[in-house]
Amino acid sequence: MFAERFKNRLAVQHENGLYRSPLEINQRDGKYVVSGNRRVVNFSSNDYLGLGASSELRKKAADNFFKYGATSGSSRLVSGNYSLIARAEKEYARHFGYDEAVFFPSGYQANLGLLSTLFEKGDAVMFDKHIHASSVKGITLSGAAFFGYRHNTMSHLEKRYKANGNCRTAVITESLFSMDGDFLDVAGLLELKKKYGFFAVVDEAHAFGVVGRKGMGIASDVADIAIGTLGKAFGIFGAFVLLPEGVKEYLFNFSSPLIYSTTLPEAHAATALDVLEMVADSHNKREYIRHISRYMKESLGKAGLETTGDAHILSVLIGDAARSKKISVKLLDKGFYVFPARYPTVPSGKAILRIGMTALHTEKDVNRFVQALRAVYDKTE
Ligand SMILES: Cc1ncc(COP(=O)(O)O)c(C=O)c1O
Numbered sequence: 001m002f003a004e005r006f007k008n009r010l011a012v013q014h015e016n017g018l019y020r021s022p023l024e025i026n027q028r029d030g031k032y033v034v035s036g037n038r039r040v041v042n043f044s045s046n047d048y049l050g051l052g053a054s055s056e057l058r059k060k061a062a063d064n065f066f067k068y069g070a071t072s073g074s075s076r077l078v079s080g081n082y083s084l085i086a087r088a089e090k091e092y093a094r095h096f097g098y099d100e101a102v103f104f105p106s107g108y109q110a111n112l113g114l115l116s117t118l119f120e121k122g123d124a125v126m127f128d129k130h131i132h133a134s135s136v137k138g139i140t141l142s143g144a145a146f147f148g149y150r151h152n153t154m155s156h157l158e159k160r161y162k163a164n165g166n167c168r169t170a171v172i173t174e175s176l177f178s179m180d181g182d183f184l185d186v187a188g189l190l191e192l193k194k195k196y197g198f199f200a201v202v203d204e205a206h207a208f209g210v211v212g213r214k215g216m217g218i219a220s221d222v223a224d225i226a227i228g229t230l231g232k233a234f235g236i237f238g239a240f241v242l243l244p245e246g247v248k249e250y251l252f253n254f255s256s257p258l259i260y261s262t263t264l265p266e267a268h269a270a271t272a273l274d275v276l277e278m279v280a281d282s283h284n285k286r287e288y289i290r291h292i293s294r295y296m297k298e299s300l301g302k303a304g305l306e307t308t309g310d311a312h313i314l315s316v317l318i319g320d321a322a323r324s325k326k327i328s329v330k331l332l333d334k335g336f337y338v339f340p341a342r343y344p345t346v347p348s349g350k351a352i353l354r355i356g357m358t359a360l361h362t363e364k365d366v367n368r369f370v371q372a373l374r375a376v377y378d379k380t381e
Pocket of ligand 1: 229
């Protein structure tokens with residue numbers, strides 16, 4: 001009954017150059033991934049500090065899973081509320097300077113479980129148009145009225161607020177944008193927050209661990225609530241939400257994804273504690289990422305490739321979706337994996353190559369990649 005529709009819609013995806021089919025990875029080896037018989041340098045990983053690839057973290061995780069087992073056995077609200085999980089959450093809250101924290105099985109689930117619960121009909125939610133799909137989904141499920149503002153444009157946010165902010169109002173943004181790679185205008189948002197007193201939720205998924213003192217991100221002055229994922233710079237999986245007093249209790253009572261889903265096991269909480277320390281101590285890695293990311297951006301610029309991004313996420317504008325995919329496929333043959341981000345991940349007609357820099361990349365990797373990209377870019381229509 002549905003098969004015909006599925007077939008037609010997939011055919012349209014193909015026609016528009018938007019068909020998605022994940023690259024199968026046989027194995028990961030540090031900065032490399034092996035796909036088929038090719039071993040390629042991975043410029044598509046969010047394991048920014050390289051911790052996920054490190055034997056130190058793998059050993060700690062293995063020990064924790066051996067000690068505590070691999071399941072919590074139930075949701076947090078049934079029999080999964082282990083003191084070790086609560087202790088790890090307290091430590092995350094303390095570390096980042098918030099009252100409370102709560103873990104979720106992923107960043108996607110965190111945004112969905114948080115935003116769909118905090119807001120309701122009668123509220124207004126203003127959001128940066130480039131926020132992650134999980135936040136958009138959470139906002140739409142909440143029932144609140146929602147208003148997108150132009151990416152990182154505080155004057156447009158203010159205009160939206162003046163027209164629609166005559167009720168309980170929240171602003172949702174990221175601190176380091178996942179595709180554009182640019183930083184939130186923290187000072188601008190803070191100024192508006194002081195002026196209008198709205199509630200601010202900031203997703204620091206790509207900043208925590210890599211940016212700011214001890215990897216503490218950039219938005220603590222403005223974020224009433226912050227979201228971090230453990231699946232990027234923290235090298236494991238899962239996510240944490242940093243909260244003011246009273247909100248955790250509210251989520252335990254009203255957040256469906258939290259109430260009705262098996263919680264991550266104690267072994268995860270133990271590993272999250274281990275990795276928090278490793279991240280805080282990764283000062284040299286953060287310095288190095290800054291250096292190697294700048295080196296990549298400058299090298300791309302010198303090669304005449306238009307690039308945006310203020311930190312370790314860089315994006316090379318391609319425009320046409322099908323072309324971005326072709327370039328990515330050709331680069332695999334030259335020894336590099338770089339992700340072609342297409343609509344709806346980015347706006348229609350604005351396909352990019354999204355380059356994720358990590359502490360594992362070297363200047364030699366960058367030089368070889370830029371040379372390969374330049375050659376492929378010129379030869380691909
Ligand atoms: C800004 C942002 N928030 C949340 C997520 C989701 O995090 P996770 O991968 O842990 O589900 C992502 C993932 O790409 C992201 O880019």
